[in-house]
Amino acid sequence: MRAFVRFRFELEGVVQGVGFRPFVARLANDLGLSGWVANRANGVVIEVEGDPTALETFSARIVADKPLPSRIDRVHHEAVPLRDEAGFRIVQSLVADSIVPTLLPDTVTCPACIAEMRDPANRRYGYPFISCAECGPRHSIVEALPFDRDRTTLADFPLCPDCLAEYENPADRRFHAQTITCPRCGPRLTLLGMDGQAKADGDAALDAAIAVLRTGGVVGLKGIGGFQLLVDARNESAVQRLRERKARPKKPFAVMVAGLGALGSESIKPEELTLLASPSGPIVLLDCAPGFVAPPVAPDSPRCGVMLPTSGLHSRLLDAFGGPLVATSGNRSGQPIAINDAEALLDLAGIADCLLTHDRRIAARLDDSLAQIVAGAPQLLRRARGFVPLTLPFEGEGGVLALGAHQKNTVAIGLGPVAVIGAHNGDLDDASTRLQHEQAAGDLLRLCGSDARHIIVDAHPDYASSRFGETLALAAGLPLSRVLHHHAHVHAVIAEHRLAAPLLGVAWDGLGLGEDGALWGGEFFLVEARAITRIGGIRPFPLPGGERASQEPRRAALGCLYALEGVAAFGRAQVAAAFAAHEMTVLQRMLERGLNSPQTSSVGRLFDAVASLLGLRQSNAFEGDAAMQLQFLAERGGTPDRAYPVILDDSEIDWRPAIAALLDDLAHNVDIGRIAARFHETLARTLAAFASRAKVQRVALAGGCFQNRLLLARCIALLGEQGLDAYWPQQVPSNDGGIALGQLSAHRWGHVLRAS
Known part of the structure; x- marks a missing residue:
């Protein structure tokens, strides 16, 4: 008989609240091993001893046969002294400080539980709060870590004798299931x-x-x-x-x-x-x-x-x-x-x-x-229930709190070896949502067991998230850094895919404050280890009415036409159809004098302009309405037969020839579906051409315009045809929901606007 050995395993990842400890206990008992398993703040700890061959099998199977909802990010094991103990048990969780907490998303009720709920012979027949060790509420009920029942809102429901017996039975599928309840002892x-x-x-x-x-x-x-x-x-x-x-x-x-x-x-x-x-x-x-x-x-x-x-x-x-x-x-x-x-x-x-x-x-x-599927892969457009909190490998400072953007807000925290991204908070226009944003930041810090040591905000001083960050930093005496909106978009892709410099970052979205004070939204950046440099962008055009143009595509269309034709634009039928006579008088004066008509390079506003010119939308019923209609029209229009011309110089993409050709198509009664498809093809080919000239292998596609599955898929395909590697947001939204993660990454790389 060979001498017994004992090993200690430390596992990190999604290994709590998914039936992992019961799985480990059953596996150890099946292999005749003794020891124990416990939750800790950053994962699971196992000490197990027995025959070396059985231990080798155990080591392989805890990874290969793990429960379906679990995910193992790291395994460390080492030999420890024998204890000559009998049996294998699940012990009380180890509450210890950790910089890598285990944060559990909620999961849908599994098929086995649904089958029980539908079985008249089962004691949980018809019970709407049924769950087991591998499914059910997690993040939505947790109040502190590690994930044990007494640290969740289910602590309000003491187990009845039947549930307690299941909880303590290693052979039961609810063995150590923290969310176990039944009609007798659970919610009503x-x-x-x-x-x-x-x-x-x-x-x-x-x-x-x-x-x-x-x-x-x-x-x-x-x-x-x-x-x-x-x-x-x-x-x-x-x-x-x-x-x-x-x-x-x-x-x-x-x-x-x-x-x-x-x-x-x-x-x-x-x-x-x-x-x-x-x-x-x-x-x-x-x-x-x-x-x-x-x-x-x-x-x-x-x-x-x-x-x-x-x-x-x-x-x-x-x-x-x-x-x-x-x-x-x-x-x-x-x-x-x-x-x-x-x-x-x-x-x-x-x-x-x-x-x-x-x-x-x-x-x-x-x-x-x-979510949606693009290029055969999932793309998250709003990351919330079932996907948060998200923990990503990161390797930065600890205690860095990023407060995100004004729209589709999320918060994120850098904990050293990982970054944790919180749930979607929404747009911060309403006071109640701003309060939710502030609470979400505090809750994420508390759950991660971290204090804020550095605050990161968007460079736009009027964002509610920026103002909150300034107040927080001032009150606590913390350093504050500001990150340009479009730098953050690109860095969100860098962080998600763990990209290295150099690379080309493409940030196409609605509007964000640029380094020059203009409203960016169609930028190309060369990202290097020590610098991020704008090397190109869409030729700017005016937005009469400023922010109102985000709600009224007709204003973006007028700005494009004015940049193309000057005052003659006011004689076009599209302008006359979109504006009353008295509005045109005021708008002409604004454009001629440059009053409340900021320049923008936004691809998002270009989408709006084309949607208006095609008669799809003159005002948005919701954010992205016009752009969505243009996408749907292009998808119905089929494969484009050609693209419109653009002028591509060293640093600027002149879109004016494309709009002139588009207007000519309209004048010749070309089907508007075909026009929309040609416009999408024009943007994709232009992006690929610029990327090819940049002579950088990796291309990061960032910003809200890449929620457009037609545009994104075509850009990916064209970049691939040129032998370039395309990366795009998948786990983290391409819209402003990814800004907080991008802020953390920009700070880690030193790509901040200024620090105070």
Whole structure:
């Protein structure tokens, strides 16, 4: 008999709240090994002893056979002295300081739990809060690390004898499942009227909510990370009523369906179905079959945001209702989603007809994540429930807090070897969202066990995130650094893909403050180890009315035409159709005198201008509305037969010949779908041509314009044809949701505007 040995394993990654410790215990017992396993703030620690051959098998299988939702980022093991102990056990978590905390995203209810919920013989039959060691709420309920029940909001629900027996049984699938509950000891459903009075409990509450939905009413549902608003997605008048109540006239709603079979479209790709059914459970943008939902769900859009049930409660609702449901954020436009009954009764008054709620507290406010497939790979457009917090390898200073942008805000913190990115907070125009932003920063620091030692903000002084950072730095006596908006966009791609210099960064988006004080949005940067240098960009054009042009594509179109033709632009039919006579008089004076008509190099505003010229949108119903319509039109237009001409010199892309050719096409009644396709092709070829001349192998495609799947896919393809390596945002949004991570990266590289 060979002498026993003992090893200590330290694992980091997603190894808490996913059934990892029970898996380890079962594996060790099967192999006849003794020892223990425990959670710690930054992962899992295992000490195991026994026969060396069995230990080799154990070492290989903890990685190869790990639970499906888990992810192992690092494994360290070393020999330790024997203890000659009997059996293998799960021990109390080790609470210790760590610079790499284990942060767990929420996961959708797994198929095994759903099967139990639907089994009349199972004691959890019909139980809407069912979960196990591998699925269920995580980040939305955690209040402190490590992830143990007494550090979550489920501490409010002591285990009944049956649940306790399952929890302590190594052979049970809920062995050490921290979220275990049942109808006897877990949360309970209640239906509230909008007067705050309870109308029904338990199954009766669920039945009453379904009755409201069937009669065209709006139900406020307490979901995983906050309230959602539900309505029958096939009832046109009900959907329109929700739009009117929520003051959301055009922006598409998301839809929840019971299963993949409900989609009924052969155009949906296998990778889209895989993403849709993943444990993260995002909303996925799909090309759905006509008539799948009522037209007002996604007006003027061939795509629909679809999600599957994310919890047992959602599954029960969909099973009983028998059709798709609109599932949109439970908030008023521009405000955070409600997370408790008091907020919902206040915020959803006049919107919801009732609330289907429960008594499990929500610790982290989380919207639903949004994703699409581009070039065969997932691209996150909004990173929230199921994907946050995100921990990425980083290698920078510890305690660096990045406060993000003004729109689609997120916060991030550098902890030394990793960066942690928080959830989507939204646009910071409303006071309640600004408060949420400030709370999110504090919560992320607390959860990571870190103090802020350095503050990073956007260079724009009027962003609410910048003002908050200034206040925070001043109050705590901390250093403050500012990062240019478009530098941060490029650095978000650098950080996600861990790119090295040199590389070409392409930042195409709406508007952001440039180093020269102009409004950038179509820039090319040479990124080197010690410097990031703007080496080119779109030829600037004026935006009459400044910020108003972001809401009115007609103003961007007028600015382009004025840059192309001068005062003669006011004689064009497109201008006369878009503006009243008195407006044109004022706008002409503004442009001639340069009053409130800042210059911009924004590709986003070029999209708006072309959408206006083609008669698609003169004003945006929501951010990106005009650009989306132009994309959809181009996709319907088919493969472009050619691109429009541009003038490409050493540092400037002159778009004027392209717009002149586009106007000529319009004058000759060329199909506007073909025109839109040619415009997209023009931008993609121009980008590839500039990249080829830059003579840098790696190209980072950054900024909100690369949410456009047609543009992004074409740029990737053309760069590949030239032998260049294209990188684009996938895990982190290409829009301003990636700015906080980019700020951390820019600071690490020393690419800051100034420090104070």
